[in-house]
Amino acid sequence: MAYAHTFAANPHWHPKQSADALRHIPGEDGLPLIGNTFAMLRDPVAFGKRMVATYGRVYRNTALGGTTVTLLGPEANELVLFDRERIFSSEQGWGPLLNLLFPRGLMLMDFDQHRADRRTLSVAFKPEPMRHYAEQLSRGIAAAVAGWANRPMRFYDAIKALTLDLAAESFLGMNLGPEAKRINQAFVDEVQASVTPIRIPLPGTQMRRGTQARAYLIDMFKREIPRRRAGEGQDFFSHFCRAVDEAGKPLSDDAIADHMNFLMMAAHDTITSSATSLIMLLGRNAQWQDRLRDEVMTLGLNDDAGLAHGQLDRLTLTDYAFREALRMMPPVPSLPRRALSDFEFGGYRIPAGTSVGVSPAYTHQMPEHWPEPTRFDPMRFAPEAVRGRHKYAWIPFGGGAHMCLGLHFAEMQTRILVAQLLRRYRIALDEGAGAAWQAWPIPRPKDGLPLRFIPIG
Numbered sequence: 001m002a003y004a005h006t007f008a009a010n011p012h013w014h015p016k017q018s019a020d021a022l023r024h025i026p027g028e029d030g031l032p033l034i035g036n037t038f039a040m041l042r043d044p045v046a047f048g049k050r051m052v053a054t055y056g057r058v059y060r061n062t063a064l065g066g067t068t069v070t071l072l073g074p075e076a077n078e079l080v081l082f083d084r085e086r087i088f089s090s091e092q093g094w095g096p097l098l099n100l101l102f103p104r105g106l107m108l109m110d111f112d113q114h115r116a117d118r119r120t121l122s123v124a125f126k127p128e129p130m131r132h133y134a135e136q137l138s139r140g141i142a143a144a145v146a147g148w149a150n151r152p153m154r155f156y157d158a159i160k161a162l163t164l165d166l167a168a169e170s171f172l173g174m175n176l177g178p179e180a181k182r183i184n185q186a187f188v189d190e191v192q193a194s195v196t197p198i199r200i201p202l203p204g205t206q207m208r209r210g211t212q213a214r215a216y217l218i219d220m221f222k223r224e225i226p227r228r229r230a231g232e233g234q235d236f237f238s239h240f241c242r243a244v245d246e247a248g249k250p251l252s253d254d255a256i257a258d259h260m261n262f263l264m265m266a267a268h269d270t271i272t273s274s275a276t277s278l279i280m281l282l283g284r285n286a287q288w289q290d291r292l293r294d295e296v297m298t299l300g301l302n303d304d305a306g307l308a309h310g311q312l313d314r315l316t317l318t319d320y321a322f323r324e325a326l327r328m329m330p331p332v333p334s335l336p337r338r339a340l341s342d343f344e345f346g347g348y349r350i351p352a353g354t355s356v357g358v359s360p361a362y363t364h365q366m367p368e369h370w371p372e373p374t375r376f377d378p379m380r381f382a383p384e385a386v387r388g389r390h391k392y393a394w395i396p397f398g399g400g401a402h403m404c405l406g407l408h409f410a411e412m413q414t415r416i417l418v419a420q421l422l423r424r425y426r427i428a429l430d431e432g433a434g435a436a437w438q439a440w441p442i443p444r445p446k447d448g449l450p451l452r453f454i455p456i457g
Contacts, residue, residue: 003200005099013092014340016066017353025069025348027051027060035062037197044333044439048362058346065199066096068336068355071345072362074369077392079345080337080358081399086111088356090402092338096355100201101190101210104255105262106405116245118405121259124239125405130412132234133170134309137413140166141420149425149455154448156276159417160184163268163275166413171264172224173235183220186213187265195441214261221257236263263406270331271410273442274396275417276434278325280449281376282418283429288378292318293422293456301423307416315415320378322414326396328376329443333361335398360395361439369393425453 007013019029030036040047040063048070051059057072071080080088091110098108106118123129144162164184168176176183193210201208221237228241229250240256251259282289295317301307339354350356365373369389370380379385397404404410421427430450437443 003100004103005096005199010092010095010099013095014089014338014353016355017351019062019067021351022060022067022069022354025058025060025350026055027069028055029062029067034197035064035067037063040064041195041197041440045361048359052362056346058348064097064195064197066355068357069350070334070357070359072359073366074363074390074392076345077358077360077363077395077399078390079343080356081335081392081395081402083400085341085343087339087341087343088337089340090114090337092340093336093355093357096199097194097336100207101193101214102258102262102265104258106259107262107402111401114401117251117255117259118401120243120245120251121240121263121405123243124236125408129234129236129239130408131309133409134307134312134412134416136169137166137416138307138420140169141413141416145417145420145424145453148453150452152450152452155279155451156272156445156448159275159279160268160272163272163413167264167268169235170409171236171260171267173228173233173238174224183217186217187269189213190217190261190265191269191441217261217264218257221260222253225253225256236260266404267406267409269442271413273329273331273444274322274326274410275414276445276449277329277443278322278414278418279421279427279451280429280434280445281325281328282321282422283427283433283451285376288321288376289422289427292321292418296419296423299419301419307419309412312412312415315419317378318415318418319411320381322411322418323381323394323396324376324378327364327370327380327394328374329437330360330364330396331442332396332398333439333443334359335395358395363393363395366393421453424455426456428452428454 003009007016028036030039036047051061052072058069060067060069089110091108094107102108106114109117161184164180165176168174189209190213193207196206198205198207201211224237225241228238231238237260240251240259244250282292295315299307299311299314335358337356339350339352339356341352343350364370367373392399397407428451433447433451434445434449436446438446
């Protein structure tokens with residue numbers, strides 16, 4: 001049987017390069033069959049540092065069933081992500097990892113097909129729908145966080161549940177009710193399966209749980225499509241169901257379900273990670289917590305007031321702080337592609353068919369672009385600081401044609417969350433909170449980030 005993430009099931013994929021064709025690139029193969037999979041997954045940050053220290057910023061590594069050439073730094077990011085010459089396939093980069101779980105999502109499309117579907121889906125991110133989402137998010141976040149006073153909590157768990165509820169309202173236009181726990185677990189199972197060492201869905205494996213979760217979610221979406229096509233809902237799902245392509249044709253049921261499966265995962269898993277890292281960093285940096293609170297207070301909100309969409313642009317320091325959190329802990333630490341033709345980088349000729357990776361996580365810690373990279377300093381994103389920096393030194397949302405479609409939604413939700421929290425509370429982290437994080441597939445604190453929100457005033 002040819003599984004959807006294999007080359008046998010995708011004859012249009014460029015054939016893999018043989019290991020011998022990459023021997024001129026420094027690196028290592030690791031153990032027979034598994035390569036460096038377990039070493040890399042155990043501590044990706046330490047593994048990456050060791051590989052760079054040993055082999056330099058262009059290196060070869062075998063893990064997760066294949067050999068990848070990693071290219072590091074802003075110049076590599078620009079080459080691969082901007083992709084002027086259409087050399088790098090996102091579909092064939094992500095496909096071996098995600099095709100069993102998120103097939104036909106935007107990340108797994110290339111060039112003209114990607115452009116056409118992205119254009120069709122972008123209708124849901126235009127100004128009027130975004131204003132509608134802002135109102136929903138403000139009401140939902142305010143209602144939820146009002147009950148967080150003095151309550152010991154694991155912030156990651158709390159914000160993940162809240163973000164799923166918010167995504168359900170904005171993206172699906174529905175209250176999940178008793179299904180919320182199962183839906184949340186389904187997305188967890190899909191995401192964890194993306195980097196499981198066993199890459200086929202054998203009984204009892206994480207990949208089997210992931211594919212079963214996908215089947216459950218796809219069925220849920222498809223049951224709703226006829227009603228959404230006939231209705232006038234203002235949620236993402238309804239917009240997608242009514243959207244038409246350049247020829248005036250609606251998206252197929254399969255395409256809608258696949259896009260919703262991917263976007264719902266991205267909308268709540270990546271925002272959960274980013275919001276958690278920001279709250280942790282504000283908890284550790286009281287002076288910045290105070291500066292952001294002062295900024296929020298200038299909006300003149302009260303307990304009954306939501307945050308109007310037009311007020312969001314006034315939260316300049318909040319935006320800087322969010323960008324700095326994304327620098328220090330990007331929600332997608334690495335980005336894979338496959339070369340469709342030969343290319344050169346860093347003094348090496350890299351043949352067509354090579355799996356290639358770039359690393360936001362590494363680039364964001366390069367001291368030549370980010371002095372004192374482990375220090376939390378939101379002013380790195382003030383206009384005068386940004387002006388002289390390489391455009392591809394900060395890439396938490398990717399870049400080029402595959403720049404995250406929902407980046408403005410993520411920024412909007414985070415600004416609303418920070419405003420609703422800081423106007424009420426001081427963030428008080430438990431001792432040692434967030435000391436250790438699971439880096440892949442999407443960063444999360446191993447302890448859940450235990451904290452309390454202490455009422456101010």
